[in-house]
Amino acid sequence: MAEQPSPAKPINVVLLGPPGAGKSTIAEALAVEQHLTVIATGQRLRDEVEARSPIGRAVAAYLERGDLVPDSLMDRLLRASMDMLDPECGFLLDGYPRTMPQAVGLVGMLADHGRTLDIVLALAVDDDEVVRRLSGRRICEGAGDPFPVHVDDLASILRCRERQGHLVQRDDDRPEVVRQRLNIYHEQTQPLLEFYADHKLLRWVNARNTPAEVARAALIILKQEETA
Numbered sequence: 001m002a003e004q005p006s007p008a009k010p011i012n013v014v015l016l017g018p019p020g021a022g023k024s025t026i027a028e029a030l031a032v033e034q035h036l037t038v039i040a041t042g043q044r045l046r047d048e049v050e051a052r053s054p055i056g057r058a059v060a061a062y063l064e065r066g067d068l069v070p071d072s073l074m075d076r077l078l079r080a081s082m083d084m085l086d087p088e089c090g091f092l093l094d095g096y097p098r099t100m101p102q103a104v105g106l107v108g109m110l111a112d113h114g115r116t117l118d119i120v121l122a123l124a125v126d127d128d129e130v131v132r133r134l135s136g137r138r139i140c141e142g143a144g145d146p147f148p149v150h151v152d153d154l155a156s157i158l159r160c161r162e163r164q165g166h167l168v169q170r171d172d173d174r175p176e177v178v179r180q181r182l183n184i185y186h187e188q189t190q191p192l193l194e195f196y197a198d199h200k201l202l203r204w205v206n207a208r209n210t211p212a213e214v215a216r217a218a219l220i221i222l223k224q225e226e227t228a
């Protein structure tokens with residue numbers, strides 16, 4: 001793939017939103033367009049669980065229940081990811097921060113790396129839509145990079161079949177776990193919206209639209225930020 005030209009100023013972005021808002025899909029689209037490095041904490045943790053690493057063994061039960069992994073462990077994980085960032089490149093945090101201590105910790109962590117946060121994109125989608133999306137979400141595996149499929153979306157199912165992939169449900173997309181993840185989002189993550197609004201960093205994106213439309217709207221906001 002041809003290398004994307006770097007934008008004038010590397011921007012550092014946090015993507016906030018409830019589970020099922022489409023954070024990962026939007027993150028991927030923005031990363032390609034804006035030459036950003038995505039740090040997706042949920043995927044990082046799932047990879048550790050899959051590899052049965054010491055971290056993976058420590059966090060597996062939290063993920064299975066839909067609970068948050070303790071802040072101290074997340075802090076270490078994120079710091080390690082930050083250390084590895086290309087200084088010329090901006091980042092996009094997908095799934096971090098999720099608690100107030102993480103948001104406060106992030107400020108110090110960024111200062112240690114000579115960075116500041118430029119913008120927080122908040123994906124707006126209501127609970128009913130989250131439950132509909134996640135209960136029907138499957139992951140197409142075994143066909144190159146895994147990608148999400150919805151049971152109501154015939155085109156994505158056929159794409160998976162054509163690649164001879166198979167559909168699996170994430171353990172934490174089971175209905176009772178989805179409810180727990182949503183409760184945690186409202187209790188622990190939603191207060192961050194006010195925190196970032198107070199810091200004049202928050203921009204809303206309507207996430208009820210298709211992923212392509214949401215990505216386009218988010219991109220327009222980032223481009224405005226880049227040239228501001």
Ligand code: AMP
Nearest residue numbers: 041042062063067068069074095096098
């Ligand atoms: P996600 O893929 O972003 O939905 O994350 C999946 C799971 O990983 C969450 O339900 C949590 O158990 C864990 N996780 C991801 N990011 C964090 C975080 N910043 N703090 C605590 N737990 C996290």
